Amino acid sequence: MxxxxxxxxxxxxxxxxxxxxxxxxxxxxxxxxxxxxxxxxxxxxxxxxxxxxxxxxxxxxxxxxxxxxxxxxxxxxxxxxxxxxxxxxxxxxxxxxxxxxxxxxxxxxxxxxxxxxxxGIGAADRALAETDRNGKWATLISGAVNWATRRGGPMRGLEEKIAGVDKNAELPKYAAQTLEARAKANPLPRNAAGPGKARKIVLYATCYGDYNDTSIGMAALGVLARNGVETKVLNPHCCGMPKLEQGLIGEVADAARKVAAAFASYIDQGYDIVAPVPSCALMLKFEWPLILPNDESVKKLAAATFDLSEYVVDIAKKEGLAEGMQSIDGGVAFHMSCHSRAQNFGQKGAELLRLIPDADVAVVERCSGHGGAWGYKKGNFETAMKVGKPAMRQLDAVGKKHIVSECPLAGIHIEQGIESLAGDAPKPERVGHPIVLMARAYGLASER
CATH class of the missing domain: 1.10.506 (GTPase Activation - p120GAP; domain 1)
Known part of the structure; x- marks a missing residue:
């Protein structure tokens, strides 16, 4: 053999x-x-x-x-x-x-x-995987939800008992307004003469991008508009990654069919589909075609889908980026997430960051240990911290002002781990995605 x-x-x-x-x-x-x-x-x-x-x-x-x-x-x-x-x-x-x-x-x-x-799946695990439902109601009362789920808060012990979410794990915050609503209320003017003027995309908002950190999507819309790309935002359904983790393959297939149907007419009109979260891009590009190999709409969507960093780097290589970016002080420690690596397209997030003038980028290509909802759970959180510790130490040791991972949950987990490391040196500022720093370099605001 x-x-x-x-x-x-x-x-x-x-x-x-x-x-x-x-x-x-x-x-x-x-x-x-x-x-x-x-x-x-x-x-x-x-x-x-x-x-x-x-x-x-x-x-x-x-x-x-x-x-x-x-x-x-x-x-x-x-x-x-x-x-x-x-x-x-x-x-x-x-x-x-x-x-x-x-x-x-x-x-x-x-x-x-x-x-x-x-x-079957336990009620608590089932509830955690219903990200669309959770996000829709949580954004309506985001202040109360964020207070109730904050680390060290009085509710976390009860949440640990009921939902099995470790009380020591830092959880994502919810936005007060969805990305779809923000984009509709604040349309960004497109540079009709920008280098990407022949391009048009639908940004697949994703659960995290729509309900949690909307700064990623707003930064993407701003950067793409500055570069002449016509943009729309759509979040038809969760990609199903949380349910894939639970073995609910049939429900993931249902989600794939719904999302593929929602994007089909846009693809026929020449739109590219861009996902800002690597796990979601991975699902559309690779996992869904393996689950539904004979579904033509899923195949069509997979062929039209790009990871956000991949897409911006492609514009830079083929048309060049619009001028006007300023340098970002202090350097960037970039974590190459597992689901970015799994797309097998190289270090596109680091390539994006190096498009910023005078960018000082250090790359760490090690697992954060988080693994989606897995890392939040009681019994897993300590293991997740242990597995991620080498990456956390390396990202802290390079001494940059900013720390960024394309995977938002990995970024939160890494930030918490770095906070626990010994030493008096100031800790880096976590940024939700490389595109946020590029938006800052263009002078675009994208706060959540």
């Missing part, structure tokens, strides 16, 4: 509509096949907590091999997976087209799908 492959990695569609996908005996056999290969390789020991948990189970078993590990203990491995895809994309030598055909993240997803089908 050869180790590794010379061909580019490929990914097979998820066979989630096949009854065999949910067959527990067949799942257990595949778990044992894959985990035995992982145990023999151990290349992913430093990625996340799934692999140390697996290796400890094997090393502490009766004969030091996987065959004496109880199947029930595999759940410990599955529960630690954040679906970051880094093992598949950066470490594993046995991904397709290798004959071993390993896709560890999608095997963890299958396990969760089987578990969800058998046992």
């Amino acid at each position: 050869r180790e590794g492959s010379l061909e580019a990695p490929t990914r097979h569609p998820l066979d989630w509509e096949n009854p065999d996908f949910y067959d527990e005996a067949k799942l257990d056999a595949e778990m044992r096949r894959v985990l035995d290969i992982c145990h023999g390789c151990r290349r992913c020991f430093n990625l996340c907590d799934s692999f140390p948990r697996l290796f400890d189970l094997v090393d502490e078993s009766a004969n030091g091999e996987l065959d004496t590990v109880a199947s029930a203990d595999f759940k410990k491995v599955v529960d630690a997976c954040t679906l970051c895809d880094m093992c598949f994309l950066t470490k594993c030598p046995y991904v397709p087209p290798h004959e071993f055909n390993l896709d560890f993240p999608h095997l963890m997803l299958r396990y969760r799908a089987v578990e969800a089908k058998k046992k």
Whole structure:
């Protein structure tokens, strides 16, 4: 058997509509096949907590091999997976087209799908994944919600008991007005002579961009308008990443169909679709086509979708950016998030930042440890901080004035971790996305 492959990695569609996908005996056999290969390789020991948990189970078993590990203990491995895809994309030598055909993240997803089908999803976890519903009502009473969910507040102990959200975890704040409403109330004039004047986009607001930090979307709209791009904002439905984490593949497929249908007419009119959150871009571009490989509208959407940083860098390379940017003092520590890396297009966020005059950018390409809603939960938060500590130390050590991650939840988590580090040096200011700094360089306001 050869180790590794010379061909580019490929990914097979998820066979989630096949009854065999949910067959527990067949799942257990595949778990044992894959985990035995992982145990023999151990290349992913430093990625996340799934692999140390697996290796400890094997090393502490009766004969030091996987065959004496109880199947029930595999759940410990599955529960630690954040679906970051880094093992598949950066470490594993046995991904397709290798004959071993390993896709560890999608095997963890299958396990969760089987578990969800058998046992259902708890009420608290189900509620946390309803991001559209939560965002719609939370923006209406954002002051009260932000007070109730603030770290150290009197309500957090109760929230931990009811919802399982660790009381020590910093949570995202909600905006008082959605991005869609802000964009409608404050239309930005487009530079009709700008270098991107032939382009037009629909900004997929996303749950976080619409309901939490609207400064990212407003900055994007401002920068794109300055560069002549015609822009619209739309948030038809959540991309489904929170439900994917829970194994609810059918509900993710429903979301994909709804969003693809909402964007279809715009794509037919020549609009590009741009997502400001890497996880959402990843879903539209890669995960949805694997879940619905025969859906033409999903394929069309995937082909028309760009990550925000990717799109701005593409304008810079092909048409050039509009003049008028000023330098940003103090330098930037840039965290390359896992779901940015998983899009396999290079360090586009860092490239965007270096388009700002005299930009001083230091890049850290390590996992934040957060993993979406996973990192908020009681029992996971301390692990998330442990996994993210190396990235937090590196980002703090470079001594820049600003710290930025394209992944908003990773950015909040990193900021909290840096706050806990020893030392008297001033801590960097967290910025929601590289586009916010570019907007500042253009003299555009984008506060949330």
